[in-house]
Amino acid sequence: MSSDSIPWPRPRAATRSFPERVHEWVTTVDHKRLGIMYIVYALIFLMIGGIEAMIMRIQLIHSHNDFVSPQVFNRLFTMHGTTMIFFVAMPILFGFANYLIPLMIGARDMAFPRLNAFGFWLTAFGGIFLYFSFVGASGLYGAGGAPDVGWFAYAPLTSQTFSRGHSTDYWILAVLVSGFGSIATAINILATIFCMRCRGMTLGKMPMLVWLYLTMAALVLLAVSPLSAAQIMLLVDRYLGGHFFDTQAGGSAVIWMHFFWIFGHPEVYVLAIPAFAFASEIIPVFSRKAIFGYPVMVAAALAIAFIAMSVWAHHMFTVGMSSNANTFFVLSTMAIAVPTGIKIFNWLATMWGGKLHFKTPMLFCIAFLFQFLTAGLTGVMLSSAPFDWQLGNSYFVVAHFHYVIVGGILFTLFGAFYYWFPKMTGKMYNETLGKLHFVLFVIGFHLTFDFMHIPGLLGMPRRIYTYEPGRGWDALNLIVTIGVFFQATAILVFVGNLLWSYFRGEPAGSDPWDAWTLEWSTTSPPPAYNFPVLPVVKSRRPLWDLKHPEDPDWKYE
Amino acid sequence: MSPTNIFAPVSASARSIFELSIFVLAVAAVIFVVVFGLLAYCVIRFRKRTGDNGREPAQVYGSNQVELAWTVIPILIVVTLFLATARVIADIQNAKRPGRPVEVIAIGHQFWWEYRFPGLNVVTANELHIPVSDPANPAPTHITLLSADTDHSFWVPRLAGKTDLIPNRENSMWIEPTETGLYLGQCAQYCGTQHAKMLLRVYVQSRDEFDRWIQEQSQPAQAGKAVSKGQKIFETTACINCHRVAGTAADGRFGPDLTHLMSRETIAAGSTPNTAENLRLWLKNPAALKPGARMPAMGLADEELDALTAYLQTLR
Numbered sequence: 001m002s003s004d005s006i007p008w009p010r011p012r013a014a015t016r017s018f019p020e021r022v023h024e025w026v027t028t029v030d031h032k033r034l035g036i037m038y039i040v041y042a043l044i045f046l047m048i049g050g051i052e053a054m055i056m057r058i059q060l061i062h063s064h065n066d067f068v069s070p071q072v073f074n075r076l077f078t079m080h081g082t083t084m085i086f087f088v089a090m091p092i093l094f095g096f097a098n099y100l101i102p103l104m105i106g107a108r109d110m111a112f113p114r115l116n117a118f119g120f121w122l123t124a125f126g127g128i129f130l131y132f133s134f135v136g137a138s139g140l141y142g143a144g145g146a147p148d149v150g151w152f153a154y155a156p157l158t159s160q161t162f163s164r165g166h167s168t169d170y171w172i173l174a175v176l177v178s179g180f181g182s183i184a185t186a187i188n189i190l191a192t193i194f195c196m197r198c199r200g201m202t203l204g205k206m207p208m209l210v211w212l213y214l215t216m217a218a219l220v221l222l223a224v225s226p227l228s229a230a231q232i233m234l235l236v237d238r239y240l241g242g243h244f245f246d247t248q249a250g251g252s253a254v255i256w257m258h259f260f261w262i263f264g265h266p267e268v269y270v271l272a273i274p275a276f277a278f279a280s281e282i283i284p285v286f287s288r289k290a291i292f293g294y295p296v297m298v299a300a301a302l303a304i305a306f307i308a309m310s311v312w313a314h315h316m317f318t319v320g321m322s323s324n325a326n327t328f329f330v331l332s333t334m335a336i337a338v339p340t341g342i343k344i345f346n347w348l349a350t351m352w353g354g355k356l357h358f359k360t361p362m363l364f365c366i367a368f369l370f371q372f373l374t375a376g377l378t379g380v381m382l383s384s385a386p387f388d389w390q391l392g393n394s395y396f397v398v399a400h401f402h403y404v405i406v407g408g409i410l411f412t413l414f415g416a417f418y419y420w421f422p423k424m425t426g427k428m429y430n431e432t433l434g435k436l437h438f439v440l441f442v443i444g445f446h447l448t449f450d451f452m453h454i455p456g457l458l459g460m461p462r463r464i465y466t467y468e469p470g471r472g473w474d475a476l477n478l479i480v481t482i483g484v485f486f487q488a489t490a491i492l493v494f495v496g497n498l499l500w501s502y503f504r505g506e507p508a509g510s511d512p513w514d515a516w517t518l519e520w521s522t523t524s525p526p527p528a529y530n531f532p533v534l535p536v537v538k539s540r541r542p543l544w545d546l547k548h549p550e551d552p553d554w555k556y557e
Numbered sequence: 558m559s560p561t562n563i564f565a566p567v568s569a570s571a572r573s574i575f576e577l578s579i580f581v582l583a584v585a586a587v588i589f590v591v592v593f594g595l596l597a598y599c600v601i602r603f604r605k606r607t608g609d610n611g612r613e614p615a616q617v618y619g620s621n622q623v624e625l626a627w628t629v630i631p632i633l634i635v636v637t638l639f640l641a642t643a644r645v646i647a648d649i650q651n652a653k654r655p656g657r658p659v660e661v662i663a664i665g666h667q668f669w670w671e672y673r674f675p676g677l678n679v680v681t682a683n684e685l686h687i688p689v690s691d692p693a694n695p696a697p698t699h700i701t702l703l704s705a706d707t708d709h710s711f712w713v714p715r716l717a718g719k720t721d722l723i724p725n726r727e728n729s730m731w732i733e734p735t736e737t738g739l740y741l742g743q744c745a746q747y748c749g750t751q752h753a754k755m756l757l758r759v760y761v762q763s764r765d766e767f768d769r770w771i772q773e774q775s776q777p778a779q780a781g782k783a784v785s786k787g788q789k790i791f792e793t794t795a796c797i798n799c800h801r802v803a804g805t806a807a808d809g810r811f812g813p814d815l816t817h818l819m820s821r822e823t824i825a826a827g828s829t830p831n832t833a834e835n836l837r838l839w840l841k842n843p844a845a846l847k848p849g850a851r852m853p854a855m856g857l858a859d860e861e862l863d864a865l866t867a868y869l870q871t872l873r
Contacts, residue, residue, distance in 0.1 A: 070750050070849050150747045156724060157707050157749060247724035253708060254723060287603070293619035318710060318746075319721045320702075320728035323650035327643050334635045334642075338628065345627040348595055354614050355605040366600060373592050377585040384581050384642040386574045386649060389718020390563040393710060393745045459561025459714040461745040464753035468828075471741075472559030548613075556618055 029113035030528055031098045034120050036424065038095030041124055042088045043495075048131075049083040052076045054488060057481040063469040073465035074148040075167075079130070081151025082171065085267065086178050087127040089409065093274040094119075094185050096416055097213050099424065101189060103519035103526060104207050106198025106535040111191035119184035126178030133170035147171035150463060152264060153234075155245030155256040160238055169238065176231040179224045186220035189213055198518075200537040205557070207517045207540065208291055211298050212277035215305045219266050219273070222309060227263035230256065254319055261312035268404065269308040273301060275372075275409040276343060278416040279365050283347050285419075285515045286362035287354030290541060290553065293346045300339035300346075307336045317388045326385045333383035340376055344369060359513075360434030364415035367442055371407030375400060378453070396456025402449050414441070414494065421498065422512045426524040427505030433497040440490035447483025451476050516541035560741045561714045567740070567761075568716040569697075569733040570649045577645045584638060649718075652731060658699040659687060665702075665709030665722035665744070667851055668751035669813055669826040679774040680801070682813030684821045686760045688767040690733045696764065702728040707749060713742030713759050721746055734761040743827075750849030756827030770820075777804025778816045778872050787868025790861050799852070802872060812852065818872040825850065837866045 016024070025033060056076050059067040068076070098116065102109055110116045133146045147167040149157045158168050193214045197206070206214075234256075236242035243249040245256045284291045291297060314333045317326055347369060356362065378400040382388050391397060414437070421429050455473045467473055511520040520543055522531055539545055539553035558565065566572040663685070664671040672685050690696040702711055704722040711730065712719035720730045734740070742757035762770065791797065792806050799812035807815070818824075824831045824839055825847045838845055840862055843852040857865065 070753065074747075074750060074752075148750075154708050154747070157747075162707055162749065250725065252725065254726065288613050290616050290618055292617060293624050296619065296624045318719050319723060320726070323646050326646050326650070330642050330646070331639050334639050337635060338631045341631045342624070342628055344592065346624075348592075348599055349617075349623065351599045351603060353617065354603050355609060356600065356603050357605050366596070369596055370593065373589065373596075377589055380585055380638065381578070381581050384577060384638065386642065386645045386718060387578045387581055389720070390571075390574055390578070390714060392719060393712075457563055458559040459563060459712070459742065461710075461712065461743060463747040464743075466753050468756070471561055551616075553616075556616075 027117075029109075029117045031102050031110045031113065031116060032424075032526065032528075032530075034116050035095045035097075035099030038091045038098060038120055038123070041120075041127070042092035042095060045083050045087040045091075045127055047491075049080050049088055050488065050491065052080040052083070054484055056080065057484045059465060060467070060477050061481045062474050062478065063467050063471075065466060068465070070465040071145070071148065074150075074463075075146040077463055078147045078150050078153075078171070082130065082147070082175065083127070084405070085151065085271075086175055087123070087130070089271045089405065090178070090182055091120075091123050091127075092413060093216070093271065094123075094182070096274065096278075096413075096420070097185070097189055097217075100420065100519060101192055101210055101213060102196065103423075103522070103530055104210055104517050105193065105196060105201055106518050106531060106537065107192065107196035108530050108534070110188050111196055112188050115184050115188050119181040119188065122181030122184065123178045126174045126176075126181065129177065130170060130174035133167055133174075136166070136170070152260050153256075154260075155234075155251070155253040156247045158234060158238075158256075159246050159248070161248060169235075172231045172234055172238075176228055176235075179228045179231070182220055182224050183228070186217040186224070189217035190221075193217075198535050198537060204295075205537060205540050208280035208294065208297060209277040209517075212273050212280065212301050215301045216270055216273040216277075219270050219305050219308065223263045223266035223270060226259055230259035230263075233259075254316075257316050257319065258313070261315045262309075264315065265312040266305075266308045268401075269304055271409050272404065273304070275368070275412040276301065278412040278419070279347060279368055281517065282361045282365045282412075282415050282419050283350050285513050286357045286359060286365075287351045288357070289350055289354040290544075291346070292349035292352075294540065296342060297346050300342045303339040304336060304343075307332060307339070311336060314383055314385075314388070317385045318392050330383060330385050334380065337376060337380055337383075344373060344376075359418075360429070360431060360438055361415040361419035363435065363438045364411045364418070367438070368408055368411040368415070371403055371411060371445075375403035375408055378403065391456060393461055394456035395460045395462055396453050398462045399449050399452035399456060402452070407445060407449065411441075411445075414438075417494075417498070419513070420519075421501065422508030423519055423524045423526070425502050425505070426508055427501050428508040428512060429501040429505060430497050433493055433500075437490050437493045437497060440486055440493060444483045444486025444488075444490055447486060448480050449483075451479045451483070511543070514547075516544040518542055521546075563714045565715055567734050567736045567738075569735075570717045570731060571715060573645050573648055574718055577641060580641055581638060584634065588634070649731075654699075655695060655697050658697045658731075660699055660701070661685065661687070662701045662703065663711060663722065665704040665706075665711075665748070665755075666811075667706050667749050668744070668755040668847070668849075670755070670757065671705075671813065674771065677771055677775060679771055680814045681774060681817065682821075683756075683823065683826050684758045684760060686762055686767060686770045687732070687734070688764045689737045689761050690735055694764065695733070697731055697733040700730050700732065702730065708746045709744050709748045709755070710746035711742075711757065712745040713740050713757050715740050716742075716759060719745045732759075734759075737761050737763055741827075751826075751847055754826055754828040754847050754850075756823075758823065758827050773820065774817055778802045779804075781871060784864070784868040784871050787864035787866070790857070790865050791868055794855055794857075795853075796855070815869065815872055818869055820873060833866055833870060836869060837862055840865055840869075 059065050059073055145167060149163060149168055193210055233244045237244050237246050243251040245251045247253050280291055311333045313329045382391055418429055418434055455476050458472050460473050508524050510523050518535055539557050541553045545552035566575045660675055662673040670683050673680050687698045688696040702720055702722040704724040709722040710719045716732045716734055717730055720728050738761055740759045744752055744755035797807035797809055799809040801808050801814045803816040821831055829835050829846050842854045843850045
């Protein structure tokens with residue numbers, strides 16, 4: 001049989017009309033397209049959440065400012081938190097998971113492509129539903145508008161008594177729906193990793209990123225389920241006469257806190273572990289060395305996930321738990337610093353003795369190491385319960401978790417964007433603009449979040465729409481707000497770079513970084529079927545083996 | 558200096574937290590310097606240099622000895638920090654109940670504080686007075702924390718760490734201030750629209766002054782004939798549904814007790830100075846000073862406002 005007797009599907013891109021292309025994207029079950037849709041969707045919500053943050057920072061620029069009303073401010077911080085966690089961080093990380101995992105394990109798609117699309121559309125619907133509350137939530141006069149109960153929505157503020165109208169219902173349903181999407185995607189990731197690896201790729205030969213996403217997906221299953229249960233209980237309270245959290249009828253406000261934080265703290269690691277994943281791919285490639293201590297890195301990730309399930313009540317040191325309970329949660333929380341420290345040391349050891357190439361992705365990862373170290377140390381301070389009795393719910397906490405989420409997670413995400421952009425689009429980004437983005441963002445980040453710690457030490461609580469003069473908070477808040485504008489400028493440079501490079505960038509080639517994992521063995525962007533022939537691997541770095549047949553990894557692993 | 562600085566403690570528990578926090582900060586600072594130093598050294602020492610030969614560096618896959626070292630050392634640090642922390646937790650939470658403390662019940666409301674001194678017949682709002690304590694004459698204050706509606710948190714940084722006020726639950730805390738003065742703080746748990754203007758003012762006084770204050774506060778209100786018009790307006794509009802003025806028909810419980818309103822320096826939960834002008838504005842339209850406050854505007858005419866203000870100003 002000659003090769004031209006099989007009709008090869010012809011590329012028809014040039015001839016398809018716009019509605020046809022939209023239809024193709026909307027109905028797609030291709031993991032790469034779904035990944036890109038997750039990422040673009042999250043970037044749009046990143047802009048929205050960022051604008052909300054800017055408005056809040058303008059309001060707090062000096063004491064007794066009148067830029068927005070307290071009602072608007074309370075909606076803004078609720079929407080900012082909910083958006084950034086559920087509709088930016090989660091989808092963007094799932095997006096990278098979707099795109100990268102099948103390529104990295106040498107598979108042609110996720111295990112359940114339709115479930116994959118279902119998960120994306122649930123998440124997408126959740127976000128749009130949440131924002132519809134701005135116009136749709138007015139039930140009773142004066143009670144309309146977006147939710148204003150805070151992103152952790154403590155009872156009994158969410159009960160019918162204190163939250164009339166439907167704004168809280170929008171919050172509950174949006175988070176519930178996107179939670180189901182997250183659970184679907186987590187199941188899909190687990191099934192894909194367990195069942196779809198190419199020949200030769202035993203669990204011990206998976207790229208670090210895949211191991212970390214495996215851990216993350218398991219945590220999603222464990223953490224999101226109780227949250228979904230609590231949301232349903234809250235709905236029962238509000239509409240079916242339940243009294244789980246209704247303190248006026250003997251319910252418990254503290255039970256809601258337990259439910260929320262047994263989701264909320266593992267959630268931090270759901271977000272942080274993929275950040276570790278990106279760093280664990282980028283740092284070795286730009287240090288030109290294999291990752292140091294692969295088995296220990298895997299064990300540390302599993303230990304983090306395991307301990308993460310038992311630390312939640314450190315968010316509740318001030319609710320009046322017994323001294324025994326407080327002591328236990330101090331110990332479990334401090335214990336998590338050990339595996340986290342091991343990870344930082346292993347990344348340092350990976351760089352040690354290497355040849356560091358300071359391309360944009362590497363710069364973001366080095367800043368991540370520094371900032372994650374700092375965030376970890378402020379975390380240790382907060383884990384010391386008596387210290388937390390002072391610092392809890394203050395701006396010190398706000399600064400601490402933004403140091404984790406922005407300084408840790410968003411920085412590695414930017415690194416991941418620049419690192420895999422050539423693979424996803426086939427075009428190279430502009431290195432100069434990338435470095436400009438890095439410099440501006442580092443300046444803005446440190447102006448904002450370094451100085452944000454201090455008002456907390458000086459007694460400034462979070463979630464206040466205005467504050468009194470004469471407390472030593474004014475100048476610090478001004479600096480914090482100035483930093484925000486640097487960050488916003490950096491984001492514009494970033495988006496501009498992506499758009500410009502997508503349309504005008506140089507062709508990237510299939511392996512621009514001289515990297516070692518399977519996604520770089522196929523074309524950029526990869527074809528719908530990923531690999532013409534499914535690869536067979538013998539080590540953790542199959543492309544290293546290919547490039548260095550005289551000294552392959554499998555001799556040493 | 559900031560009046561709400563956590564590093565300027567004047568009370569026993571705040572001081573032991575301060576000592577612990579300095580220790581934790583010092584340990585964190587040492588770790589920071591060491592690890593940051595390693596990172597900076599790595600970045601400078603191992604950067605790719607110009608004129609690099611283009612060959613890959615030696616591939617090192619790991620080392621069990623090194624891994625063991627940087628597992629054991631952090632474990633030792635964590636154990637140290639944990640033991641230091643556990644001791645302070647036990648000291649503060651399991652403190653022995655002293656002989657004769659001053660008992661206060663603090664009740665959080667949207668968006669103000671109610672203080673009751675059980676047995677002393679004193680009920681007041683937003684401005685708490687307590688006695689100073691010294692080793693010769695210890696006078697600790699035990700505060701029982703309750704909530705009338707949503708979650709709140711009692712945080713006066715120079716006196717103690719914060720403790721939440723949660724509906725359907727009884728919390729408590731000890732304070733034992735050693736210096737007289739006014740200590741500020743504010744609600745530290747988001748409780749609704751005006752969470753920001755739910756301020757705390759704690760006046761620590763010498764024992765004599767405190768006893769005199771208690772004596773004054775336990776008296777019923779004394780209003781002269783000159784303000785009977787204002788009193789009538791107060792007692793015939795909805796004011797008395799929420800406010801109490803001891804010795805009169807007003808016996809509401811939802812809003813602050815006004816029996817000794819003029820003994821307070823502030824109104825609107827510590828957010829506004831208690832002047833005739835502010836008081837009148839507050840009566841006319843509370844939202845002008847504190848949008849979202851629970852007190853409604855009563856729609857009174859100008860002369861009614863004047864009379865009512867005059868009456869309230871006699872409540873000393």
